[in-house]
Amino acid sequence: EAQVTQNPRYLITVTxxxxxxTCSQNMNHEYMSxxxxxxxxxxxxxxxxxxxxxxxxxxxxxxxxxxxxxxRNFPLILESPSPNQTSLYFCASSKGQGPTEAFxxxxxxxxxx
Amino acid sequence: xxxxxxxxxxxxxxEEAFLTIxxxxxxxxxxxxxxYVQYPGEGLQLLLKATKADDxxxxxxxxxxxxxETTSFHLEKGSVQVSDSAVYFCALSVPRxxxxxxxxxxxxxxxxx
Numbered sequence: 001e002a003q004v005t006q007n008p009r010y011l012i013t014v015t016x017x018x019x020x021x022t023c024s025q026n027m028n029h030e031y032m033s034x035x036x037x038x039x040x041x042x043x044x045x046x047x048x049x050x051x052x053x054x055x056x057x058x059x060x061x062x063x064x065x066x067x068x069x070x071x072r073n074f075p076l077i078l079e080s081p082s083p084n085q086t087s088l089y090f091c092a093s094s095k096g097q098g099p100t101e102a103f104x105x106x107x108x109x110x111x112x113x
Numbered sequence: 114x115x116x117x118x119x120x121x122x123x124x125x126x127x128e129e130a131f132l133t134i135x136x137x138x139x140x141x142x143x144x145x146x147x148x149y150v151q152y153p154g155e156g157l158q159l160l161l162k163a164t165k166a167d168d169x170x171x172x173x174x175x176x177x178x179x180x181x182e183t184t185s186f187h188l189e190k191g192s193v194q195v196s197d198s199a200v201y202f203c204a205l206s207v208p209r210x211x212x213x214x215x216x217x218x219x220x221x222x223x224x225x226x
């Protein structure tokens with residue numbers, strides 16, 4: 001089954017404690033991205049990757065890091081989480097550039113206290 | 114810059130009512146337009162899309178027509194069901210750079226039996 005898998009689904013952590021949210025896709029997609037979803041703001045792109053070892057900043061990259069060492073995996077790293085990073089996070093992948101369908105993971109609800 | 118504006122929710126309707134969710138956009142060039150749906154506790158999934166002016170996207174009884182003259186892509190359904198309750202997102206993709214998806218804020222739809 002074609003899917004994007006994120007883990008964990010729910011995470012409560014404390015300010016400053018480094019965390020990683022994993023994302024994996026099984027569709028051999030080149031393009032992957034991370035979004036955060038906040039009420040009234042829709043989805044905002046954090047980082048994206050157009051292929052292995054190619055990553056770039058989206059609209060709200062501050063406080064986040066990513067890596068793309070393999071095509072299927074695109075982890076999101078919060079080196080020192082802060083309460084304003086409390087949000088719902090989605091990983092997405094698509095076949096490549098152009099108006100292609102984006103496939104989303106089920107989301108990770110992160111709370112930083 | 115490029116942007117998408119959706120009607121604010123929540124929109125509450127009775128079963129079998131007619132649905133319209135308005136979406137207008139601002140973009141340079143010729144964007145592709147999308148509607149995504151997010152069911153409770155799930156990630157987003159593509160509902161329908163249109164890639165050029167006057168195209169009509171349709172799926173699961175939902176329709177939207179790409180209107181370049183009014184820069185709109187309104188979502189419609191003739192008879193909604195309780196199972197249509199979800200959050201609906203309008204988005205656009207501009208054919209330059211990384212084809213980033215630009216998102217509206219989302220419209221929550223509640224259908225009452």
